Amino acid sequence: MDAPSERTRVKRMNKRAAYDAETVHGILDAMPICNVGYVFDGAPYVTPTLQWREGDHVYWHGSSASRMLEACTEAEVCLTVSIIDGFVMARSAYNHSCNYRSVMVMGTAHKVTDAAEKEMRLKNFTEGLWPGRWDMLRKMTAQELKATTVLKLSLAEASAKVRTGAPGDDEADYALPIWAGVIPVRMEVLKPVDDPRLITGLTPPAHITDFKIG
Amino acid sequence: MDAPSERTRVKRMNKRAAYDAETVHGILDAMPICNVGYVFDGAPYVTPTLQWREGDHVYWHGSSASRMLEACTEAEVCLTVSIIDGFVMARSAYNHSCNYRSVMVMGTAHKVTDAAEKEMRLKNFTEGLWPGRWDMLRKMTAQELKATTVLKLSLAEASAKVRTGAPGDDEADYALPIWAGVIPVRMEVLKPVDDPRLITGLTPPAHITDFKIG
Numbered sequence: 175m176d177a178p179s180e181r182t183r184v185k186r187m188n189k190r191a192a193y194d195a196e197t198v199h200g201i202l203d204a205m206p207i208c209n210v211g212y213v214f215d216g217a218p219y220v221t222p223t224l225q226w227r228e229g230d231h232v233y234w235h236g237s238s239a240s241r242m243l244e245a246c247t248e249a250e251v252c253l254t255v256s257i258i259d260g261f262v263m264a265r266s267a268y269n270h271s272c273n274y275r276s277v278m279v280m281g282t283a284h285k286v287t288d289a290a291e292k293e294m295r296l297k298n299f300t301e302g303l304w305p306g307r308w309d310m311l312r313k314m315t316a317q318e319l320k321a322t323t324v325l326k327l328s329l330a331e332a333s334a335k336v337r338t339g340a341p342g343d344d345e346a347d348y349a350l351p352i353w354a355g356v357i358p359v360r361m362e363v364l365k366p367v368d369d370p371r372l373i374t375g376l377t378p379p380a381h382i383t384d385f386k387i388g
Numbered sequence: 389m390d391a392p393s394e395r396t397r398v399k400r401m402n403k404r405a406a407y408d409a410e411t412v413h414g415i416l417d418a419m420p421i422c423n424v425g426y427v428f429d430g431a432p433y434v435t436p437t438l439q440w441r442e443g444d445h446v447y448w449h450g451s452s453a454s455r456m457l458e459a460c461t462e463a464e465v466c467l468t469v470s471i472i473d474g475f476v477m478a479r480s481a482y483n484h485s486c487n488y489r490s491v492m493v494m495g496t497a498h499k500v501t502d503a504a505e506k507e508m509r510l511k512n513f514t515e516g517l518w519p520g521r522w523d524m525l526r527k528m529t530a531q532e533l534k535a536t537t538v539l540k541l542s543l544a545e546a547s548a549k550v551r552t553g554a555p556g557d558d559e560a561d562y563a564l565p566i567w568a569g570v571i572p573v574r575m576e577v578l579k580p581v582d583d584p585r586l587i588t589g590l591t592p593p594a595h596i597t598d599f600k601i602g
Contacts, residue, residue: 181431185455207472209423211434217395218432220425222470222490241399256436258421263580263596267514267525268532276436300481311481312561318482340583347526353592354583357599362576366477369554369568378567382477385571 182280182333192334195230201277201334202227202255205361205388206303210234211252214245225253226299227329232279233286233295235324243323246283253279253327257388260358264341265350273337273356280331286324289316295324304381361388396494396547406548409444415491415548416441416469419575419602420517424448425466428459439467440513441543446493447500447509449538457537460497467493467541471602474572478555479564487551487570494545500538503530509538518595575602 177183177193184191192198208225211218221242225234232253236243256276264270286292296319297308341354363385366378391397391407398405406412422439425432435456439448446467450457470490478484500506510533511522555568577599580592 181429186451186453207470209425209434209436209468209470211423211425211432211466213427213430213432215395216427217464217494218425218427218466219494220423220434220466220468220492222423222468222472222488224486237400239400250431252425252432252434254423254434254436256421256423258436258575260581261517261599263518263521265526266532267510267522267528268536270514272438274436278434280431280433296481300484303475304477307477308481310566312479312558312564312566314481318480322482340585343583343585344526348585349587350526351587351590352524352526353590353596354586355592355596356581356583357596358578358581359601360576360578361472362574364572364574367474367570367572369570371554371557371562372568373563373565376565376567378569382567382569382571385475387573 177333179331182331184333184335190335190337192336197334198277198329198332199227201257201275202232205255205257208234208253208255210242210246211254212242212245212249225255226302228298230329231326232329233299233324233326235296235299235322238321238323240323243325246325247285249283251281251283251327258359260356262341262356263354265343265347265352265354269341269343271337271341275336277332277334279327279329281328283325283327286326289319292324293319296322304385306379306381310379363387391547393545396545398547398549404549404551406550411548412491412543412546413441415471415489416446419469419471422448422467422469424456424460425468426456426459426463439469440516442512444543445540446543447513447538447540449510449536452535452537454537457539460539461499463497465495465497465541472573474570476555476570477568479557479561479566479568483555483557485551485555489550491546491548493541493543495542497539497541500540503533506538507533510536518599520593520595524593577601
């Protein structure tokens with residue numbers, strides 16, 4: 175499958191590139207943490223936030239007072255998700271690498287303006303990470319909804335880049351007595367910690383104890 | 389301590405902001421994974437890579453053929469490091485948050501042009517993550533050094549933002565029978581995996597088995 179546009183074409187190590195929806199969606203769905211790039215007063219900014227995917231769009235949200243969200247509205251953005259799977263330890267410094275799965279989405283971000291749609295998107299975000307939580311929560315107020323901005327970005331210009339497996343050393347280097355291999359890493363989810371003000375006797379529901387990421 | 393420049397001043401939730409070297413250095417030193425933002429043909433790009441700090445500069449590197457490194461050279465960039473420490477689960481959707489430690493560095497990136505300095509920087513990067521590894525490796529060749537670009541960025545315009553602790557719920561919501569608290573997350577380092585072509589009998593050195601991140 176070819177790149178959807180010239181600027182999304184992976185230039186370096188293009189054997190690691192993929193543009194199919196299955197690969198792109200799989201990475202976006204595995205990792206809500208993303209970094210959004212935008213231009214403000216001519217300079218680039220990168221802000222970490224959480225994204226979620228619905229169909230062929232990614233969404234992110236925040237306070238309506240956020241400079242990032244304001245600067246991204248109706249503007250060119252780049253949303254990048256990267257999952258680091260391991261450090262690739264080769265026999266030469268030069269051949270060290272990382273194993274990773276990353277997605278870069280470029281395009282113009284738009285505000286979700288309809289209040290009912292905005293609330294539905296926020297519900298889908300919450301339910302995607304913690305199924306069943308939305309209906310357990312204190313209901314969102316009209317004022318809270320107004321104070322929240324949701325942005326959407328089409329996946330039309332998305333590219334993925336993936337590296338897996340062992341180091342790729344120079345052929346002659348394989349004979350050297352140097353340890354080589356991969357140090358795998360992953361996002362670990364630890365035991366939930368009760369709020370100190372939690373009502374006595376409440377225990378975390380399944381969407382908390384079963385939470386996984388990455 | 390005040391922000392070093394207007395554009396680095398944290399605007400939203402500024403009680404979470406810090407500009408002191410101890411906080412900024414601590415976060416940069418804890419997490420090599422970063423995202424570099426730059427402008428190319430007027431559009432923002434965000435590329436994940438690894439950074440390391442020496443004194444009051446951050447460095448990153450890659451292939452001299454990299455479009456990212458070329459676009460960043462003598463250009464305005466934004467380098468962001470973020471460590472996600474937990475998902476903050478409140479009693480309302482609106483008060484959900486993340487615990488995190490993040491640093492944003494803005495400024496003009498410069499190429500390390502002197503070959504000896506470039507090699508020293510790459511050595512310091514390697515040794516910072518895996519002490520003792522550099523001297524165990526097959527020596528870097530002049531051609532490899534030439535094919536590698538190292539960029540540096542001053543920390544003069546750096547800001548940190550940190551959130552820790554329990555949810556901040558609306559006072560009335562604390563009485564609700566809804567589980568609230570924090571789901572902590574961290575980068576987990578797993579057991580190293582030998583290269584399938586490893587020389588028989590070689591075992592991973594301490595810098596591999598002791599590797600920690602985050």
